[in-house]
Amino acid sequence: MEHALQNEKTTEDVALGIRRRVFEHSIRNNGGYMSQACSAAEQLAWLYNEELNLGAPTLPMIPKPFEGVPHKDNPDYHTGAGYNGPVAPDLDRLFIAPAHYALVAYATLIETGRMAPEGLEMFNKDGSSVEMIGAEHSPGMEVHNGTLGIGLSTAAGLAYGRKLRGETGNVWVYMSDGEVQEGQTWEAIAACAHHKIDNVKAIMDVNRQQCDGAMDSVMEVGDIGRKMEEFGAKVVWVDAHNIDEMREAVKTPHPGQPLIILANSSPFEGMPTLEERFPRLHYVRFKSEEERARFNTEIAASLGIDPIDYAH
């Protein structure tokens, strides 16, 4: 087990660092995926800082610029998976299924020493590989997941192949609850159960939010835990902001079944001021300089830092 980069900070500190970085970035850029940092910080911190068995990064700490898409004339193409370490039989893999969580995922890479802070300054800049919606070539990404609902299926295929090869590493998927509106998610769970693909493990950010607003107002999805169990997954509910519950949940035996940890989260955990914007939290863009300034002051205080000195 190689944990070279892990545990230099506590997972709680990593989570706080994720929120601070996403907050700072959003204030400087007049908006961002702040709510996703609120709901996901502990989950991604726990995965990277404790649970995932990853090697040291194989790509430069400061990400290279965009080097082209996969093409027969682009033989040097590679994905951003190297930020999660090398591919090896005993190591885990991670897909970030909701690719719009990229900003949060990049912040996690920085907090766990896998990417330099400069990487976040390249976010969404023309010619950069640090894309707004995580692409295959973006740091920490291995597949395209920008269309929601395809991540778990890809993980299932990879996991089946790894089992065939006798590999011991797991395939982890970070999911969002909006994905359960896509039929493919249910197809994937059924396929995992039918083929006993139990080296797939997922943790889902159940923040009950989606682009249009609260999920219940967009399309109700019912008792997703029960539905997943019926489709053949082993399901465990946790408090998304309680790391001990995640630590316990992952110990749940699930032979012959995929494990899905449903993480009940708050979309404004750690940044209570964001609640004002409920239920439009998908991408928070400030409505005025006054609002931006007030959010800066209030959220900085919530996160225990000085307000960001941003360019007006």
Place this chain on the structure above:
Amino acid sequence: MVEMVSRPYEAAFEKHAMAHDEVLCLSADLTSSCEIDKFRDNHPEKFLSLGMAEQNMMSFAGGLGLAGYRPFVHSFGVFLYRRPYDQLMASIAYPRRKVRLMGFLPGITTPGGMTHQAIEDISVMRSIPNMTILETGDATEVESICEAADSIDGPVYCRVLRGSVPRLFDTPIEVGEMRELETGDDILIVSSGITTEEAMRASAALKGAGVSVRHLHLNTIKPFDHKTMLDHIASVKGGVITLENHVVDGGIGSLMAETMADNGVGKRLVRLGLKDTYAHGGSRAYLMRYYGLDALALVQGIEDLMGQKFGITEDDLSAARVEAVHSLVKAEGL
């Protein structure tokens, strides 16, 4: 008498799959319809049933590709791109996974009507970056499709014939090589898939009427050898005619139009195929006649192209027919 070969895919796939550890067999509830039921029974360790769930199957296949496998995905062609188009793009085509999409019942070779007839698959696949497209036109090409497809460094979509298939050729598919079936110099006929047999029949009758026909059969539609095709176009005095089991937009007719326009070739082009229309359910022979995809339609198209009438009748074409090929073939069942 042309030999009819029964279920050529069945044995060819088994042979190829068993010779390559990384090849897996995926199916979406059309296992016997895709002639892989014996394979399922004989080699369950290499067979994955993924159910009527094509969206998952495509991304799953992409995941297998990421794990170093080369999955052969079996279904009717139409089910491999219409519903799971997004998954085809994101999980297979973009990352250049070595997924082999084996699309059965191309075009109007099924009586299943609109929902089952892949009439725009080539058009769709041609516009997908990184995709290779192969099409089988006889039993020998079906027998060699697995090896040809598996030689591609990236994803490949194949139009595969099933059931009783005529043997027209005695050499396997060589990816990228078009077959020169006639080398005359009046007009150029370009065909692929099941229309090649029709074109062979028409060209025999046309030769009898004194027309010097050049006939090319395409089994590799993408990538396409524009340079060789330009030489063939330059070799005929008259124009070019295409016959395809597909809509005329985006298929081999369009391919020829693009090749000619891109290179300033000022010759006439007649494109035969489905003309901005869906088809309906019926037998292959009926549909080919009804929609103008058969030898008679080709002769009429050539008369238009050359501005002459040749007096070739249906009886002439029947006589030229490679002997009762279709009398042995029942309407394709589902």
